[in-house]
Amino acid sequence: MAHAVQASIGDSEFDRDTAVTPRAPGVYDAHLSEGWTIIAAVNGGYLLALLGRALAHTLPHSDPFSVSAHYLSASQPGPAVIRTETIRTGRTLSTGQASLVQYEQDGTEVERIRVLATYGDLDQLSDEVRTAATPPELPAYESCVSPSDAPAPPVTGSSAILERLTLRLDPATVGWALGAPSGKGEMRGWFSLADGRDADPLSLLLTVDALPPTSFDLGLNGWTPTVELTTHIRCRPAPGPLRVAIRTRNLAGGFLEEDAEVWDSRDRLVAQSRQLAKAPR
Amino acid sequence: MAHAVQASIGDSEFDRDTAVTPRAPGVYDAHLSEGWTIIAAVNGGYLLALLGRALAHTLPHSDPFSVSAHYLSASQPGPAVIRTETIRTGRTLSTGQASLVQYEQDGTEVERIRVLATYGDLDQLSDEVRTAATPPELPAYESCVSPSDAPAPPVTGSSAILERLTLRLDPATVGWALGAPSGKGEMRGWFSLADGRDADPLSLLLTVDALPPTSFDLGLNGWTPTVELTTHIRCRPAPGPLRVAIRTRNLAGGFLEEDAEVWDSRDRLVAQSRQLAKAPR
Numbered sequence: 001m002a003h004a005v006q007a008s009i010g011d012s013e014f015d016r017d018t019a020v021t022p023r024a025p026g027v028y029d030a031h032l033s034e035g036w037t038i039i040a041a042v043n044g045g046y047l048l049a050l051l052g053r054a055l056a057h058t059l060p061h062s063d064p065f066s067v068s069a070h071y072l073s074a075s076q077p078g079p080a081v082i083r084t085e086t087i088r089t090g091r092t093l094s095t096g097q098a099s100l101v102q103y104e105q106d107g108t109e110v111e112r113i114r115v116l117a118t119y120g121d122l123d124q125l126s127d128e129v130r131t132a133a134t135p136p137e138l139p140a141y142e143s144c145v146s147p148s149d150a151p152a153p154p155v156t157g158s159s160a161i162l163e164r165l166t167l168r169l170d171p172a173t174v175g176w177a178l179g180a181p182s183g184k185g186e187m188r189g190w191f192s193l194a195d196g197r198d199a200d201p202l203s204l205l206l207t208v209d210a211l212p213p214t215s216f217d218l219g220l221n222g223w224t225p226t227v228e229l230t231t232h233i234r235c236r237p238a239p240g241p242l243r244v245a246i247r248t249r250n251l252a253g254g255f256l257e258e259d260a261e262v263w264d265s266r267d268r269l270v271a272q273s274r275q276l277a278k279a280p281r
Numbered sequence: 282m283a284h285a286v287q288a289s290i291g292d293s294e295f296d297r298d299t300a301v302t303p304r305a306p307g308v309y310d311a312h313l314s315e316g317w318t319i320i321a322a323v324n325g326g327y328l329l330a331l332l333g334r335a336l337a338h339t340l341p342h343s344d345p346f347s348v349s350a351h352y353l354s355a356s357q358p359g360p361a362v363i364r365t366e367t368i369r370t371g372r373t374l375s376t377g378q379a380s381l382v383q384y385e386q387d388g389t390e391v392e393r394i395r396v397l398a399t400y401g402d403l404d405q406l407s408d409e410v411r412t413a414a415t416p417p418e419l420p421a422y423e424s425c426v427s428p429s430d431a432p433a434p435p436v437t438g439s440s441a442i443l444e445r446l447t448l449r450l451d452p453a454t455v456g457w458a459l460g461a462p463s464g465k466g467e468m469r470g471w472f473s474l475a476d477g478r479d480a481d482p483l484s485l486l487l488t489v490d491a492l493p494p495t496s497f498d499l500g501l502n503g504w505t506p507t508v509e510l511t512t513h514i515r516c517r518p519a520p521g522p523l524r525v526a527i528r529t530r531n532l533a534g535g536f537l538e539e540d541a542e543v544w545d546s547r548d549r550l551v552a553q554s555r556q557l558a559k560a561p562r
Contacts, residue, residue, distance in 0.1 A: 065508065065536070065557070066351070066508055066509040066557045068349030068351065068397060068509060068511055070347070070349065070368075070376050070397045070398075070399055072368065072369045072376055073369070087351075087353065087392060087395060088353045088354070088392065093508065095351050095353055095395075097395070111368060111369065114368060114376070114378070114397060115397075116349060116351045116395060116396075116397055116509075117351075118351055118508055118509060122534075125533075125534030125535055125536070126534055126535055127534070128532075128533065128534065128535065129531075129532070129533040129534070130499065130532040130533070131530060131531045131532065131533060132465065132466060132529075132530045132531075133530040133531045184413065185413060218411065227346065227347055227374065227399055228347040228349060228397075228399060228511065228513070230349055230509065230511045230555065232509070232536075232538060232555075232557045234531060234533055234534065234536065235533060235534055248413075249412060249413045249414040249550075250410075250412045250413075250414045250515060250550050250553070251409075251410070251411040251412065252406075252409065252410040252411070252412060252515055252516060252549075252550070253403075253406030253407055253408070253409065253410070253515065253516055254406055254407055254409065255346070255406070255513075255515065257513060257553060268533075269530075269531050269533070272531070272538060272555075274511065274513075274553075274555055276346070276347045276513045
């Protein structure tokens with residue numbers, strides 16, 4: 001895709017594809033776009049951004065601080081309904097719940113994902129930072145590789161989402177594309193939306209689940225369905241490419257965790273996430 | 282407290298104090314015990330265990346795999362009601378929701394905590410383990426120190442919970458008790474229930490939130506209220522003392538995360554948790 005003009009926050013494909021339309025108080029119509037599918041499924045981070053936008057409408061605060069999602073069934077591109085509930089509102093924080101459902105041909109409602117989330121106002125946070133965390137050591141942008149450069153992905157099928165992202169992966173974490181995974185369970189790279197839209201708290205909910213799974217780097221091919229994914233947004237991201245580092249330390253009993261960190265161009269840790277996923281068989 | 286006879290899983294103070302009594306389908310009466318308070322508040326991990334037990338009754342699976350909790354208001358010792366909902370049941374996993382409420386003197390209902398949780402059967406998991414995680418390096422049990430040995434805690438008030446736990450903290454992480462915090466944001470120690478009851482998945486929900494807060498080791502005194510706490514139980518713990526390691530990497534904008542790992546006597550990572558908390562002022 002060529003992007004003659006850089007898209008902006010509020011006027012971009014991501015914003016249009018995560019738009020929600022109020023249908024009743026706290027209830028929103030949404031359309032899950034084909035554009036954010038990976039293999040046959042709708043990307044879990046894209047779903048999170050949709051639910052996050054619905055909650056930003058419902059709650060008195062607009063920025064997700066902490067979003068906990070349990071994934072129930074695989075979403076399909078097409079219409080969906082998001083129901084939200086305000087659980088508690090406070091001066092600095094408010095908490096809500098959201099649920100995304102779709103309908104089978106016979107009209108049966110199927111819930112896809114449910115989240116609890118606490119919202120606040122990132123602009124009201126102090127600038128105080130005392131961190132032992134350091135940004136991931138990534139090769140320079142131009143030394144990193146695009147997933148589309150890979151000779152063959154370890155899974156087949158449509159990956160429409162890759163056309164909407166500009167990913168540049170650390171060569172040290174893409175050995176799997178050449179049949180030589182490192183075995184470390186790491187994935188690192190530069191992340192931008194392909195149309196140049198800058199990051200905001202909602203797009204960070206996409207970013208934490210947008211890189212190839214660490215299971216590829218462990219030498220495991222196939223689908224890694226998310227069971228649970230919690231994301232903490234720690235500050236509003238500055239413009240520019242993000243750096244994402246994901247790590248799996250414990251694969252046991254058929255499950256693995258994936259810890260992701262997202263850093264912005266000002267070297268600030270803007271998001272932390274952890275998911276529990278089923279390991280490929 | 283002297284414990285002439287070791288308590289057992291199902292017949293211990295922890296089990297009695299986390300008991301729930303069915304009142305209607307999916308609704309349970311509970312009593313928040315004075316015994317698990319820290320300062321004036323009921324411990325957040327104890328609350329999680331109560332909600333976890335209610336969900337184990339409601340759902341077809343009995344072991345918490347992933348529990349995501351948002352804390353809404355400070356619980357008080359006394360009666361409480363837990364309402365649960367079955368969201369999805371599957372062959373290997375089921376997902377539910379639970380909410381704990383208390384009542385003010387005028388009858389007003391106040392929600393304290395809400396959780397989403399996915400349950401399964403830990404005994405059905407394979408023994409396969411491929412982990413890069415290593416147990417925390419802790420001094421020998423007898424070289425670690427009890428919080429009651431500390432000359433003065435950085436916060437005052439009742440700490441009834443400490444009578445029910447046998448904690449032995451790594452001296453490297455208790456400098457705060459002597460006015461010399463390390464500044465690293467770490468807390469490590471050995472953990473057992475004081476009556477000798479062995480750990481099970483429900484007591485692990487207590488364990489992840491039972492050590493002194495890492496903020497003490499950062500030199501911050503005072504209350505660190507939890508906003509969100511997600512715990513993944515990775516395998517059924519073996520008998521014997523547990524090792525717990527907690528770390529804060531990023532204190533920013535008045536919030537901090539606490540990552541906890543719990544290891545059992547067979548050197549297995551049995552629980553991982555992360556919480557987002559408000560930093561003391």
